[in-house]
Amino acid sequence: MIKKIINISQPIIGKEEIKAVVNVLKSGMIAQGEKVAEFEQNFAQFCGTKYAVAVSNGTAALHSALYACGIKEGDEVITSPFTFVATANSILMQGAKPVFADINPLTFQINAAEIEKKITPKTKAILPVDLYGQVYDAEKINALAKKHNLKIIEDACQAHGAEFNGRKAGSFANAGCFSFYATKNMATGEGGMVTTNDENIAGAIKMFRHHGQSGKARYEYFDLGYNYRLTNIAAAIGLEQLKKIEDFNRKRIKNAIMLSEGLKNIKGIITPTVEENYKHVFHQYTIRVTEDFKMKRDDLIQYLKGQGIGSAIFYPKPLHLHSYFVKMGYKAGDFPIAEKISEEVLSLPVNPLVSEKNIEYIVETIRKI
Ligand SMILES: Cc1ncc(COP(=O)(O)O)c(C=O)c1O
Numbered sequence: 001m002i003k004k005i006i007n008i009s010q011p012i013i014g015k016e017e018i019k020a021v022v023n024v025l026k027s028g029m030i031a032q033g034e035k036v037a038e039f040e041q042n043f044a045q046f047c048g049t050k051y052a053v054a055v056s057n058g059t060a061a062l063h064s065a066l067y068a069c070g071i072k073e074g075d076e077v078i079t080s081p082f083t084f085v086a087t088a089n090s091i092l093m094q095g096a097k098p099v100f101a102d103i104n105p106l107t108f109q110i111n112a113a114e115i116e117k118k119i120t121p122k123t124k125a126i127l128p129v130d131l132y133g134q135v136y137d138a139e140k141i142n143a144l145a146k147k148h149n150l151k152i153i154e155d156a157c158q159a160h161g162a163e164f165n166g167r168k169a170g171s172f173a174n175a176g177c178f179s180f181y182a183t184k185n186m187a188t189g190e191g192g193m194v195t196t197n198d199e200n201i202a203g204a205i206k207m208f209r210h211h212g213q214s215g216k217a218r219y220e221y222f223d224l225g226y227n228y229r230l231t232n233i234a235a236a237i238g239l240e241q242l243k244k245i246e247d248f249n250r251k252r253i254k255n256a257i258m259l260s261e262g263l264k265n266i267k268g269i270i271t272p273t274v275e276e277n278y279k280h281v282f283h284q285y286t287i288r289v290t291e292d293f294k295m296k297r298d299d300l301i302q303y304l305k306g307q308g309i310g311s312a313i314f315y316p317k318p319l320h321l322h323s324y325f326v327k328m329g330y331k332a333g334d335f336p337i338a339e340k341i342s343e344e345v346l347s348l349p350v351n352p353l354v355s356e357k358n359i360e361y362i363v364e365t366i367r368k369i
Pocket of ligand 1: 059087157158179181190191192
């Protein structure tokens with residue numbers, strides 16, 4: 001018998017999504033069209049922004065947002081070294097330089113005080129990440145951006161429905177960027193969205209995703225653009241997922257609370273910090289396994305796997321230590337907190353399909369060690 005694994009992530013596709021996709025397929029309008037427009041409208045409403053523009057994935061969302069915020073060759077954009085590579089790659093795609101600033105070890109988010117040390121006359125924007133599903137330090141970082149006249153592009157790819165002070169992720173910056181990749185809290189297979197209150201940013205992204213065409217005059221190209229369009233097929237899935245996201249997030253939060261309760265007071269395990277006034281939506285439930293724990297983190301992964309529990313490291317190496325960032329002059333020791341954290345983090349199953357019994361089993365398995 002094959003042992004059942006408690007998965008770290010799994011998309012939840014119901015009969016509603018299947019029916020919606022079949023309807024689009026039958027309509028014959030399978031590329032970008034009315035479903036995409038409806039998805040944009042509903043997503044903007046969900047985030048509390050005036051506009052939302054759909055694109056083909058989260059990386060395209062970040063790239064488009066940087067373009068629309070005027071980031072270009074020679075500019076510097078300050079971001080976290082502790083994130084998925086797409087965050088920094090999107091800056092490089094605009095010919096700009098990713099300038100890293102170290103993180104806060106409790107929240108894993110970029111640290112406002114570290115950002116301020118990195119500001120130069122070339123700095124044009126800050127790109128904070130709502131890592132694991134918790135909004136960045138919006139109060140301090142937004143104040144910093146205002147003081148230095150910088151744009152903010154929020155990487156909310158992991159934070160659909162997360163909140164700070166009752167406001168939703170994607171509404172704190174000049175542009176908020178989302179991914180609907182298969183493992184995300186809401187998924188369309190591949191897909192992305194940019195949220196904004198700025199009509200010009202929304203308009204620029206609509207051109208950028210469509211080869212620089214304005215949508216009014218066909219085959220009139222106003223600037224370099226890409227094919228970053230979303231399909232009606234993906235949008236139809238997104239519309240159904242959007243109806244379920246609050247429920248999905250509720251289950252994730254419930255699982256996270258149970259995990260934190262069960263794993264408290266274990267020597268060498270640090271459970272996630274949720275800051276006051278924040279609603280963390282636990283795209284990942286990430287603990288720190290320090291040297292005080294009975295087992296090395298990497299051995300723990302293998303041990304859990306043997307017990308039928310999936311786990312994963314997001315991310316095993318901070319970006320500045322990868323070869324092409326090293327070529328830009330970064331080196332070990334530049335961001336000591338990100339470097340230490342990347343050796344300690346371990347994400348445990350928290351997704352809505354993980355049952356109460358599964359959580360009890362995960363806690364019990366770790367406690368036994
Ligand atoms: C923090 C972060 N930024 C950017 C992305 C890029 O999104 P996508 O994979 O949809 O291009 C992802 C997801 O993969 C992500 O987790």
